[in-house]
Amino acid sequence: MTLLIDHPAPHVRRITLNRPERMNALDGPTLQALNDAVRGCAATGDEVKVLVIRGSGRAFCAGNDLKWLANGVLADRAAHMRHQDLMQDTFELLESAPQIVLGSVNGFALAGGFELALACDLMIADDAAQLGDEHIRRNLLPSGGSSQRLPRRLGLQRAMYYLVTGRRMTGREAAEMGLAVQAVPSIQLESATLELAQEIARADALALASMKQMARRSMELPLSDGLRYERWMQHRYRTQSPSLDAGVHGFAETTGN
Secondary structure (H helix, E strand, O other): OOEEEEEEEOOEEEEEEOOHHHOOOEOHHHHHHHHHHHHHHHOOHHHOOEEEEEEOOOOOEOOEOHHHHHHHHOOOHHHHHHHHHHHHHHHHHHHHOOOEEEEEEOOEEEOHHHHHHHHOOEEEEEOOOEEEOOHHHHOOOOOOOHHHHHHHHHOHHHHHHHHHHOOOEEHHHHHHOOOOOEEEOHHHHHHHHHHHHHHHHOOOHHHHHHHHHHHHHOOOOOHHHHHHHHHHHHHHHHHHOOHHHHHHHHHHHHHOO
């Protein structure tokens, strides 16, 4: 199976890319399976609050499977475009899913694998992980969103540096730049990922989905429009979730108000 799916904790679903012999590179069937799995997760409602994406073996994901692409796909422009469209669609699904998507990056996250990590809401990395776009080194352009997402994460100049040189960064460097929220020794990656996933999953599902939507829209809207959007979302949440009153009462009790 190219994907393994399990539930390591309540309200947490984990998708493991399972092509270790190809460093979890994305061929057509694997990418389609990932797309289907993310769609299935998005439809679970309150059952799943956090989705973890990781890779088996010594890599998170080495990018597109170049051997598979060279075996007739690159020569067929329509087939190649369909694969690129599927990649963009899959990564956009991760961003629009109601779950908080946590990328757990071990080993190598390169080119399309780097773009997969960038599409996650949060990233936690192995200290020594190797992350990078690398398309420019093959005289290729990205099709999974790195040219758009990396500048939003790092700022234009620093992102441009990595995009035009194809240089890699370590997991620790990614954390120091704010690209990853945490970097840990590889032996601790699984436990640290699960700990963070469980911490997030304690929150109300609708609150998490709303917070994700508000934060992501902040990257697109002027501040004044974003503040109006925040108020609108807060009012909507108040009418839809009984958790709001419980949270207010709980806060009052803990603060003595």
